[in-house]
Amino acid sequence: MQPVIDIHIHIQPLHMFRPQALAMIKRGRKDYADVERYSADPQLFLKFLDGLGIERAGLINYVSPEIMGFTPEVNDWIVNYCAAAPDRLLAFGSVHPRTVADAGAEVDRLVKLGIRALKLHPSHQEITPNSYRDGCPALAGVYERAQAHGLPLMIHTGTSIFPGARNVHAQPILCDDVCIDFPNLTVILAHAGRPLWMEEAFFLVRRHKNMHMDISGIPPQKLLEYFPRIAEIADKVLWGTDWPGPGVPEIRGNMEKFHALPFREDAKRKILYDNAARMFPR
Ligand SMILES: [Zn+2]
Numbered sequence: 601m602q603p604v605i606d607i608h609i610h611i612q613p614l615h616m617f618r619p620q621a622l623a624m625i626k627r628g629r630k631d632y633a634d635v636e637r638y639s640a641d642p643q644l645f646l647k648f649l650d651g652l653g654i655e656r657a658g659l660i661n662y663v664s665p666e667i668m669g670f671t672p673e674v675n676d677w678i679v680n681y682c683a684a685a686p687d688r689l690l691a692f693g694s695v696h697p698r699t700v701a702d703a704g705a706e707v708d709r710l711v712k713l714g715i716r717a718l719k720l721h722p723s724h725q726e727i728t729p730n731s732y733r734d735g736c737p738a739l740a741g742v743y744e745r746a747q748a749h750g751l752p753l754m755i756h757t758g759t760s761i762f763p764g765a766r767n768v769h770a771q772p773i774l775c776d777d778v779c780i781d782f783p784n785l786t787v788i789l790a791h792a793g794r795p796l797w798m799e800e801a802f803f804l805v806r807r808h809k810n811m812h813m814d815i816s817g818i819p820p821q822k823l824l825e826y827f828p829r830i831a832e833i834a835d836k837v838l839w840g841t842d843w844p845g846p847g848v849p850e851i852r853g854n855m856e857k858f859h860a861l862p863f864r865e866d867a868k869r870k871i872l873y874d875n876a877a878r879m880f881p882r
Pocket residue numbers: 608610660842845
């Protein structure tokens with residue numbers, strides 16, 4: 601069977617959510633009780649992954665005190681959760697330069713803690729990805745230390761409908777500077793700019809050797825409409841679902857629809873597994 605890595609799943613400390621943000625997760629979800637059970641018990645979540653044939657999962661967390669309710673403790677929470685199976689659960693954490701005294705030192709701390717990658721969520725953290733050039737010099741410390749540690753950086757791109765999200769920060773083109781100034785930093789554009797800025801994402805992935813993208817949050821039936829030349833960049837695309845985010849009903853249906861798409865099987869295999877396996881060696 602084709603092994604799969606879902607690089608973008610939200611297992612989060614539900615108790616930290618602001619009420620309006622949690623309401624967005626619950627809205628229309630028939631399986632919210634499962635989300636609660638999996639968030640409380642990594643062994644149950646691993647069984648869920650087994651049932652889907654998913655070998656490994658990136659569990660995305662980030663610091664966003666005002667909009668989502670997540671404080672820097674979110675990092676400790678997800679490392680503790682992933683300790684149940686560090687070979688299968690990849691802890692994604694974050695450093696918000698406005699919540700710590702020394703952003704670069706916080707990256708060093710997270711690496712020691714067991715964080716495997718960083719997430720920047722510009723629209724939920726109110727940070728422009730290239731603002732280290734203008735207004736937020738501490739962000740350069742985050743990128744510089746991540747680059748030094750070989751820690752991949754995932755940057756959310758594309759719209760968000762969470763209350764208070766500031767989408768002006770979410771355009772992929774704002775990440776062009778990051779790849780220029782930190783040429784050895786592995787960057788992943790989460791959601792590949794969907795649904796407004798796919799051409800920018802495609803351009804950047806082709807332009808920069810260190811730029812990648814995940815296709816989470818994109819309905820698979822839309823993928824070839826959004827990225828008709830996806831096979832050309834198949835070495836730099838990662839599979840992900842963004843489950844249980846708004847508009848992502850379930851994981852199994854997404855995988856089946858992806859498998860049914862009319863493009864090369866070797867490219868699908870790279871996207872579903874090989875690229876993420878290379879980026880996160882065991
Ligand atoms: Zn997400």
